[in-house]
Amino acid sequence: MKVIFIVPTDAIRRTPVYRLGGSIYGYSNVITGPLVLGHILKNAGHQVEVYEELNEDVDFSQCMDADVIGIYTMTSCAPRAYNIADMFRQHNCRVILGGMHASAVPEEAIKHADQVIVGEAESVIKDVVEKKITDKIIKAPIIYNLDEIPFPDYSLLKTSCSAANVITTRGCPFSCSFCTTSRMFHPYRERSVENVIEELRYYKSLGFKCMNFEDDNFTANKKRTKKLLRRMIEENLVFKETFFFGRTDLAEDEELLQLLQKAHLNRVLVGIESLNQKSLNAINKKQKIVDIEKCAKRLAQYKIRLIASLVLGLDDDSIEDIRRGVKFCRHINAYQLQPAVLTPFPGTPVYKKFIKEKRMITDNWRYFDMMNVTFKPRNMSAWQLQKEFFHSVRKFYNFTSSFKIMRLFGFDSGIRRLGLWFISRIGIAFSYFYIWFGKHNYYTNLKKFCSNNKTLTE
Numbered sequence: 268m269k270v271i272f273i274v275p276t277d278a279i280r281r282t283p284v285y286r287l288g289g290s291i292y293g294y295s296n297v298i299t300g301p302l303v304l305g306h307i308l309k310n311a312g313h314q315v316e317v318y319e320e321l322n323e324d325v326d327f328s329q330c331m332d333a334d335v336i337g338i339y340t341m342t343s344c345a346p347r348a349y350n351i352a353d354m355f356r357q358h359n360c361r362v363i364l365g366g367m368h369a370s371a372v373p374e375e376a377i378k379h380a381d382q383v384i385v386g387e388a389e390s391v392i393k394d395v396v397e398k399k400i401t402d403k404i405i406k407a408p409i410i411y412n413l414d415e416i417p418f419p420d421y422s423l424l425k426t427s428c429s430a431a432n433v434i435t436t437r438g439c440p441f442s443c444s445f446c447t448t449s450r451m452f453h454p455y456r457e458r459s460v461e462n463v464i465e466e467l468r469y470y471k472s473l474g475f476k477c478m479n480f481e482d483d484n485f486t487a488n489k490k491r492t493k494k495l496l497r498r499m500i501e502e503n504l505v506f507k508e509t510f511f512f513g514r515t516d517l518a519e520d521e522e523l524l525q526l527l528q529k530a531h532l533n534r535v536l537v538g539i540e541s542l543n544q545k546s547l548n549a550i551n552k553k554q555k556i557v558d559i560e561k562c563a564k565r566l567a568q569y570k571i572r573l574i575a576s577l578v579l580g581l582d583d584d585s586i587e588d589i590r591r592g593v594k595f596c597r598h599i600n601a602y603q604l605q606p607a608v609l610t611p612f613p614g615t616p617v618y619k620k621f622i623k624e625k626r627m628i629t630d631n632w633r634y635f636d637m638m639n640v641t642f643k644p645r646n647m648s649a650w651q652l653q654k655e656f657f658h659s660v661r662k663f664y665n666f667t668s669s670f671k672i673m674r675l676f677g678f679d680s681g682i683r684r685l686g687l688w689f690i691s692r693i694g695i696a697f698s699y700f701y702i703w704f705g706k707h708n709y710y711t712n713l714k715k716f717c718s719n720n721k722t723l724t725e
């Protein structure tokens with residue numbers, strides 16, 4: 268059978284400006300699930316292709332000869348995924364949906380598909396494609412031994428990609444109230460170091476210059492992380508640039524920091540979330556303000572560039588708290604800022620809470636991308652929070668701080684930061700043009716309706 272996987276992307280992220288911004292932010296990379304599932308199907312004798320819309324436009328007319336179309340869904344791309352699914356079904360193609368969003372709301376997804384797989388699909392994908400499992404909604408069993416799963420097969424990918432993504436663990440031992448991944452990938456599981464090393468050898472042989480560890484919390488088990496890093500250094504499985512996700516606690520371990528630096532794990536996203544301890548406690552972050560300060564200092568010492576992530580709109584945070592957070596990120600010379608508007612993703616405690624408290628203001632998934640306000644915040648209006656998002660980007664990315672970053676982290680980092688300053692200015696100008704001159708768009712509606720305490724219609 269011919270099976271085609273599609274990873275859809277919403278309209279704004281398919282624009283050239285956004286794609287340019289993405290290429291400055293980091294190296295293009297992919298969602299690995301479809302490449303893993305594709306590998307399983309390829310091993311079973313099927314012909315598989317994978318297309319990602321994020322980095323390149325996809326010509327769907329060339330996919331019409333597929334027997335099965337598999338579509339990955341994340342929440343903000345769900346409307347796009349459903350449109351693509353409907354279009355293929357009109358052409359009599361069989362459509363299977365899966366991924367984060369379809370797993371959280373399978374009853375919604377099944378309206379656009381022949382079958383929906385909930386959860387990690389490795390153990391059932393072959394039987395579903397081969398029609399040995401015919402249920403409409405299939406709950407995939409958890410895979411406890413991750414070493415059994417084949418590596419993502421990049422030969423199946425028909426769109427561009429310059430960094431390989433490696434997932435050495437699934438889930439996270441923590442459970443912050445807004446987090447989707449620690450719920451989708453539950454419980455926390457680890458691959459063996461040997462298995463990860465084998466995957467890294469494969470990417471070296473493919474000629475990848477950059478690699479990312481996309482684990483939700485790469486340093487959760489420090490002993491294991493150190494073992495892996497030592498092996499990478501010993502076998503020269505070190506890449507030019509490696510990004511990873513970590514928590515502030517990584518800075519407590521001096522040896523870990525040394526190994527991270529040696530293995531070129533030189534860019535880390537850390538969830539600072541808020542500088543208000545009450546907020547950190549309320550979201551169950553299990554993090555102290557002193558941990559954040561210590562972490563920032565230590566990372567700078569080891570020349571590991573920090574991507575500081577702040578959650579905007581937490582119930583205990585005021586506008587002043589948000590601004591304090593942004594100022595702090597500039598003060599600690601964070602390389603990048605990820606101001607994430609609190610997004611109640613379906614399936615999370617925060618979503619359930621806001622539904623119960625009738626605080627959701629839209630059910631259009633398109634806006635659930637951590638850049639748009641979709642709920643009524645407690646200490647400010649939804650519109651004020653939306654403006655704070657733009658304000659944070661504008662305040663953090665300025666011209667002069669790029670030169671400071673250049674001095675601290677080198678020419679390439681400084682130029683990238685300058686590029687981000689430029690792109691963020693274009694993005695903000697575009698948004699304000701949209702706000703001032705647009706008649707019926709999300710922002711104008713948000714402005715109008717939130718003051719009336721109504722539900723958005725768009």
Ligand code: B12
Nearest residue numbers: 276297298299300337338339341342364365366384387388
């Ligand atoms: C790599 C990554 C990216 C990359 C590449 C994205 C791309 N090319 O589209 C980058 C950095 C560019 C990115 C961008 C964004 N991302 Co992202 N990303 C990830 C990350 C870290 C890893 C994905 C991965 O490989 N997972 C590991 C594999 C094993 O899991 P999987 O791919 O989900 O596959 C399994 C199942 O889902 C299922 N499955 C997968 N595909 C399919 C298909 C079918 C047919 C079936 C049946 C089953 C199935 O089986 C697979 C095997 O078990 C995830 C976090 C995570 N842990 O998943 C976030 C994540 C998916 N991203 C997220 C978000 C919000 C975004 C952005 C909106 C961020 C932003 N503000 O811009 C953008 C949107 C991009 C877009 N396409 O529009 C959220 C989505 C939350 C949600 N509920 O929707 C996540 C979960 C992170 C988070 N904050 O919680 N992302």
Ligand code: SF4
Nearest residue numbers: 439441443446449483
């Ligand atoms: S630490 Fe990060 S990955 Fe873990 S639960 Fe919290 S937000 Fe999710």
